[in-house]
Amino acid sequence: MDPITILTTMFILMVQEGSILLLATLGEILTERSGILNLGVEGMMCFGALSSFIAYYVTGNWVIAVLAAALAGASLSFIHAFVSITLKANQTVSGLAITILGLGLSSSLGRPLAISRVRIEPIESIKVPILSDIPIIGPSFFNQNPIVYLSYFMVILLWFILYKTSFGLNLRSVGENPSMADSLGINVFLTRYVATTLGGALCGVSGALLILGYYPSWYDGITAGRGWIAVALVIFSSWNPLYAFFGAYFFGLVGTLNATFQSIGFRIIPTDFFRTLPYLLTIFVLVIFSSTRFRRRKMPASLGKPYTREL
Amino acid sequence: METNIVEMIDIVKTFPGVVANDHVNFSLKAGEIHALLGENGAGKTTLMNILYGIYRMDSGKIKVDGKEVQIRSPRDAIKLGIGMVHQNFKLIPAHTVTENVILGSEGNRFIIDVEKAAKEIGSLAANFGLNVDPLAEVWKLSMGERQRVEILKLLYRNVRVMIFDEPTTVLTPQEKRELLLSLREMCSKGKSIIFITHKLDEVFEISDRVTVLRRGKNVATKVTRETSKVELANLMIGRPVIFEYVKNPINPSGAALKVENIRVLDEDGNLKLKDVSFNVRFGEIVGVAGVAGNGQRELAEAITGLRKVCSGKVYVREKDLTNLPPKKFFENGVLFIPEERLGVGTAPNLSVAENLILKTYDREPFSNSILLNHKVIEKFAENLVKDFEILCPSVKVPVKFLSGGNLQKVVLARELGSPVGGDGHVIVAMYPTRGLDVGATEYVRKLLLKMRDEGNAIIFFSEDLDEILSLSDRIFVMFEGKIVGEILSHEADIEKIGLMMAGVMAS
């Protein structure tokens, strides 16, 4: 196999895997930027996958399927929002409950599908003219299904919303200092509800991409921990949508590195080492960002803490 | 210059137990800088919080440009053109200057043009002599620069009246000079300024008129040029108080606590204590007067092991304990009654009994090697509750349910009722009677006197000058991180103390 083909295959796999992670990461970034920690990504992704599978099977229309996934993710995250924001519960535990709920619902509701092994056709890829002819990058980034293109668009959209609109500025301020935002007349609760629900919708859509793009039939546990990886990715990309783009594909690449190196017979170090790399790096990044010299300026300061208005 | 841009008429505001503003009249003329002078608790911040909409007055009227208005929130105040720069900045460190300034301002479209806003802010800053980079991230800025961001927030919203609450407490001398210059700049460009302070120098440096508040009342409004520091100091402090406590003659002996040239930095790296030296002897009470924020907290923490000194020495009973951990100070007889009773002095959800052994849990008889002896602890707690007359349903009740006075008694009982470190303790108390009712206050003061008579050394910090005068044998006055005066109480001159508290050195 020549290097170009190897690289191209690697990159195609990287984009496939990375885009799924990207959508979920973007959704969680939106949520965490408002100060809410939602550990339920894995559950939302799975439930979104199931919902979109059913919707696609029934209607044959991938747009409706994506909307179904978004709705699924949003419903779960809305529950989390209510428990965390209005009822001010422990967000870590609530997020875990959502994960278990999402996984459980998917498993139980999807069981007949898993047993009967219903099949769907993956969504067709659309080739972008000219761009898809670039060596290596072309076939991998520009010959994918529409949801992948949606993920590229979401990166830019989210970046734009967060940094170029007043809604985004308000949202970031709520995540940094909710009492200050409150005193300026910003509705902290509403902002957090919106961020959490929309974030959950994106996580649901990542599940749609997972199943509609790459798997012909449903089975239990299809998400395989990707949701948890997305949670790590949020930290790794410093809560920034642009870095998330690179981070998600880096994680996606690392996922393929293992297989790739094995296939070319790389033996110097165990290739599984590469799989631990993203997590080690994340810890490293956390230590640097947490030291007071860097004043913890990347993590939204109110992340995970319920907000009560002081009277 | 004759029109009153703001008039506050007959303002009354009470909080439980205290009348913060007692029929106060205050007016601000257009284009002037008006200083609002008084000690802590005089009511200055309360009055301005009412003007800015943070508090609602109980009764009274506010007029802006001659028309009566209702100010129910800071948003209302800003709409009327009134803005406030607080002592504690409300900024988001992770965001840029521009983002902080434009946050929440009415004119925001959905899409923000950051560059345009930054340019506007830049020219605003230049116009008013405020040197700051609009695109800088706030966490990188010095305190002086952050304050400029706060000021820009107000200027961006076109306020005409600007209230500054003790703005120089966090500034270096250089920054202070720059601030005063920019204040004059703003004034010449048509802004009117209210300047809350307790420092007389500043009053004379910057203000056109000055209003003095004392114990919630407006005692005088003067044209600055027509008054003097002595007159203002007198107005600030008032008449000398009648000594209520009979003190036994003292026989102080031995340096219980000796502090030599200590320098302490705060969290942001600013120098908070500048070459402080003093001693406290057994059998005497030293009262430290001064407006809060002049280094008292850092001093108290330095002499109890809760804060490191970057230079200098702290000796307890002639032993060098500089920079040792708090446990060591406690073992050598230093007892600390902190400012926050709930949440430093006590653990809120732990029981009364548990809080009473908070520092002695690892000694006989409360525990042996690894086990706690619950029965002994309970008995000890019950005895202590009786001795110190603490009102609580039982010693098992979480301490957060106790009233302020009883909480303070728990802290006192724990510190003073624990047989640790031999004879002759050093008792450090911060604002020991703050927020307590009359009965509890009496109790605490009598207790401190008793400790003194038993030969302990006491240093306490208070904002109540009467308290300091009546309890202390010696009085220190703190200002901007230094001890600017040391007086024997029977020679205490209210006027002089007032001047020192306000930053005027004894000549």
Place this chain on the structure above:
Amino acid sequence: MYKIQFFPREKISAIKSFAISLASILLAFLVSGIIFVLTDVDPILAYYNLFRSFTNLSLLSESVVRAIPIMLVALGLALAYKANFISVGGEGQIYFGGIIATSLVLWNIQNNIVPEPLFMPITLIVVFLCSSIWGIIPALLKAKFEVNEVLTTLMMNYIAQIISNYLVIGPWKDPKGYGFPHSPAFPQYARFPLIPNTTINSSIYIGLFAALIIYFILSKTKFGFEVKVVGDSYPTAKYAGISYTKVVCTVMAISAGLSGLAGLSILGGVIGRLRPDFSPGYGYTGIIVAWLCNLNPIIIIFGSIFFGGLLVGGEVLQSSMGLSVGVTDVFQALMLIFTLSGEFFKRYRIVWRR
């Protein structure tokens, strides 16, 4: 227009508190029941099957077996949470414990140095100590660098699981295993014997012993007192001279040590060898159990058995009614959500106003 306001409660009577907890659990039952009905499942039958594990002796036995690792993790977490150190690292610590245990077994199979009767005691100690070290890392990072412990322990979970799976598919794969990814079987001396007449292995004694130890630490020792102070108010602890670093590191050492033992108990008590993904999320179940049982070690014993029973019940549901085991997850999650919601009503009282 109605206006709802809520005010913090000053105190709550034990009866009200219990009533709210009970209501939460009943609501979970109710909502699960509704979901059953909506998906064409007989709720009564479903609940009967779900809780069969508590009526049938052999199923109950199996529930207890499942409960052992859950218990160990939950006990360790209870200690950590008392110090307000929110570790979610139970899962990774289980895997790490499994790694250490397997390495000792394989080493001894090869070198035959440790005499057989001593093997288990030594392994217990070594697994505990090594897992402790794994657990101290996030504690130190928090104490020295203020790094968020939820995130670090979460990351370390992934790392441990990846290493464990790599080892079992790679260097530790059983050469006689027909290519299946599992380690050689643990020899008899490396296994926990079964309690006679039951299917429960003797590692349950470790779990029960751990519960007593944790209970003892928290209520009777000086260290337990320090843990409580640190967990209640860090500034107060600092003021009292209690070392945050010492408390947090010790707490995590014990917590991770126990979770490591959980891993040992799974491998040595049930499976008998190392396999990929040998923990079906016990580390996360432990978090829920610790939390639902209010961090009380004695209640955790029973809570773990209850959750073990739910896991078994899920399998019964699957085999008898064709439902997925995911149903128990749904039920667990709903219980948790309603309990969390109930906490709100315990902390605040609601006032309706016109």
